[in-house]
Amino acid sequence: MEKNTSADGVPPRSREGHPQGAAGNAAGGRHEVKAVELADLNLALRERLKELDCLYAIASIIETPGITLEGILEEVVKVLPPAWQYPEAACARIRLDDKEYRSFDFEPGSWSLGSDIVVSGDKAGTLEVFYLEERPAADVGPFLREEKRLIAAVADRLGRMVERVRFEEALMASEERYRDLIENASDLIQSVSPDGRYNYVNRAWREALGYEEKTVTDLRLEDVIHPDDLDHCREAIGKVFAGERATGIEARFICKDGREIRVEGRASCYMEAGKPAYTRGIFRDVTERWRMEEALRESEERFRAIASTAHDAIIVADDMGRVSYWNPAAEQIFGYTPDEALGRNMHELVVAPVYHEQYMDEMSSFRESGEGSVIGTTKEMIARSKDGKPVPIEASFSSLQIGGRWHAVGIARDITERKAAEEIMLAANRELEAFAHTLSHDLRTPLATAFGYARMLENYKALNLDEDSREWLGEISRSLSYMDVMITSLLAYARAGLSGGDSTRVESSRVLEELLQSMKPALEERKLEIEVAEDLPAIQVDAVRLRQVLQNLLDNAIKYGAGTAARIYIGARREGDLVTFHVRDNGTGIPAEKLQSIFDPFVSLKSGEASSGLGIGLSTVKRAVEGWGGAVWAESGRGEGTTFYFTAPAAE
Structure with missing residues (x-):
């Protein structure tokens, strides 16, 4: 088979394989593009919903009252596989220090995606998702780009969660002993007195909000917390001073330069002599995560808006x-x-x-x-x-x-209207077929009779016809024969457009081989050199229509070939579900001004010259190809030869 090279001159095509430009079908393309866009949006929405569901599930697990670190990791590893594109083949594993947590039916597969769990800047473990079976290639092996970001985000969250839990445990055991550790923690740690004044914040807090250590004690809650969040934060602090633990606190902190960051965390109270001395709050900057979740929510809203319209x-x-x-x-x-x-x-x-x-x-x-x-x-x-x-x-x-x-x-x-249109078209086709049959019978019968009598008179010796009379009878016979050819051509043209015919799997190489064998006398007479590519693809069309198309294109190439040195090349290539055939000759070519009209009926390429045809060969090709849902076009130039292309659905 001929390779897809630039020498073919194949014009650019749409996703469906149809050529773009004058020979394409723009009207159908718009509907197909909409269907493809809608399908792509639907797929993206499903994946984003699963990722958002996973993040929410992990957040809920982490905030479960009284849950241990081990309990968190055991639950988190279970919710990871359903968030992946192929959950039925996915499993997960978390390694932290010397312990390992596995999802149900875990096995280390050959396809994996992982991310380090970093605690206080050091690798403490790994989070891995495996595919137990091979899946189609995506952005990162079989995994999506968004899945790579998701596993990194979950690993980061686990690392920060481990940090926070360990820091809380350390604070509970001995605040002084771990003062330096708190100061260098990546979470935002603060202490607030009962009157709402800040006593202490760690380095991460100061760097996040842009304050110097010496100015922190001048700050009050209303200087840091966004006005819209101040009431519920004060309510949470009130519960803490009453001896309760406050978890899941969400707020916006205002930085020194006016920027806002979003934080979430928990707070407890340190008691002295049975009275609240100060709060201990540990927060995490979740601004980026919030932006990601907002983007996901906005994306879902956009998808819903598209679905609604x-x-x-x-x-x-x-x-x-x-x-x-x-x-x-x-x-x-x-x-x-x-x-x-x-x-x-x-x-x-x-x-x-x-x-x-x-x-x-x-x-x-x-x-x-x-x-x-x-x-x-x-x-x-x-x-x-x-x-x-x-x-x-x-x-x-x-x-x-x-x-x-x-x-x-x-x-x-x-598709009510489409079905109605199809019924109308089928009825019209049946009517046209009946008309064509009647036309063939009613016109050919008297023609055959007249032709027979003319030949009888021509050969009837008893009439003693002179030379002129014989010439006149011969002209009558030739005219009747030409009229029969015209009727045959017109019927072929009409029937070519009725429908796609009986669509079956057709071995195009076999059809072409049989056609060339039947045309052998004409080919040998012209001494044509014909080259056919090997292994032409099988297609799903009507075999009679395919032979009709190939014969008309070959007849055209022979008629307008380059004299005794004429060469014809026939090839095809498959692109997805579409096969593109081409028939190339080295003839005189077609002038640019005629190229757009060559498929119109009754157009002859030899202006001013006698022609044995009606000029409907190429229009018959066009009707037949479009009947099975394909497209046909040509590329040529004066003195450059001509290449005809047509497409057909590939056989499964």
Whole structure:
């Protein structure tokens, strides 16, 4: 097969393989681009939701009252695999110091992604996620770029959490003994007196907020805490002075230069003689994490906004079949408002009776694995609207996990108008086919009769015809024969555009071989040199239509070839689900001013010269190729030869 080189001169193509520009199909492209964009957005949304769910789960585990460090790590390692793109093949392991924590059914696979757990600037352990089975290549091996950032963020959070826990334990044991350690901690540590004045802050606190050590004792809570957060922070401090521990405190601290940072942490109270002496607060700067979470929330809002304005119905249902999301397009197509649809079973709403048994049979397996016969597919089917009427739709289905439960996502397009148009087209095709059959019979029958009598008269010796009479009868026979050729060509042109024919797997090499064998006398007469690439790809078209296309292109190349030195090259290449064929000759070429009209019917390339055809060979090619959903175009120049291209769907 010929390689895809610049010598081919193949113009740039869209994702679907159709050429861009005058020969492309711009109208269909816009719909396909929308479908692809929507699918990409849907996939990105699912992954971001899982990552956000993982971060929230870890935050909840860490803030569980009374939980130990070991308990935190045991729970965290369990929530990591579901956050990955292929949770069914994922497992996780946390190594910290001399201990190891593993997720369920852990095995060290061949594909891993890891990040160091750093505590106080030193590596204390590792966080690793493994794939037990090979998965498609992504940004980092089989892993996504976002998964690399997620594991780094979780490892960083675990490191900081370990730091904080160890620092708290150290403070509880002996504040003086670990004074230097606190001073150099990466968390923000502070002490506040009952009157709201700062007694002490560590180096990380001072560096984060931009204050010098000597000025800290002049600060009060209202100088540091954002006005909107001051009340709930004072409430938390009041609980601490009352002997309670305050955890999960979130606030905005105002830096010396006016910047805001977001912190979260916990506080306790040091008592002297039974009275509160000062608070001990340990906070962490979570500004970057907050920005990331805000970005995720904004991203989710954008996706929801897109889904709300989409022309396709977008429906999400949980593992019990209950609808949890229903966009406006779903209301328009199926008639149910969101209030009517949310919480109800898909079975009751839109599933047509013909699919009920399959739907019920597959729900249990979907509930366990998120799999089903329609998951990951796009199908045409009949749905049911609120008024009970059938609605033809084209729907794609996928699954994702939310909160540890499988959910189904369906994207459906109402194809009622398309189906009606197809029915009209089929009816028109049937009518045209009947007309063509009638035309063929009604015109050819008298032609055959007239042609037969003319030949009989020409050969009837008893008439003693003179030379002029014989010439006249010969001209009648030739005219009748030419009229038969015209009728045959017109019928071929009409039938080429009826439909794609009977689409089957066709070995294009075999079709071309049989065609060249049938054309052997004409090829030998012209002494043509024909080169065919090896192993032409198999395609999914009607074999008769393919032969018709190749024969017309070869006839054209022979007719306009370079005399006795004519050479023709035939090749093809496959790109995804599309095969592009090309037929190249070394003939005189086609002037630029004619290149755009060569596929129009009744256009002859030899202006002013006698021609045995009607000028519909290339237009027949165009109708046949477009009938099976392909495209055809040409590249040429005067004296440079011509290359004709056409596309066809590749056979599976």
